[in-house]
Amino acid sequence: MQELPEFAEAVLEVVDAIPPGKVLAYGDVAELVGHGGPRRVGHVLSRYGGMTCWWRVLRADGTAAPALEQEAVARWRSEGTPMVGGALARRVDLTRARWDGQREGGGSVGGA
DNA sequence: GTGCTGACACAGG
């Protein structure tokens, strides 16, 4: 594989593991990889994100950077990611879309 | 070695 830094490799691995319709915050990814902080995750995606589903990674607010908002929102709508205020909002409902790092389907019923 | 910038996070107004 590429000589990608271990950190970058771990990040891409986690992002690639996120199921469709789910999302993770930069800080959450950093926690899952167990290294560095949110800024490093963002930089990795900006550099190697071109080959990963970076749109499944957003800020803790459920929003994405201005430049990515256009692209990301389109992706979320396409993937069916839960949005706040309907599918027309530019914000994701982290309350439901936040991936726990485990397999979907969870057990909980709650939802819905 | 110093300073700035950046696909962030959190608290305050």
Added chain:
DNA sequence: ACCTGTGCCAGCA
């Protein structure tokens, strides 16, 4: 709901 300031970590001039 919105914007602002501060802290954190790493890369780059």
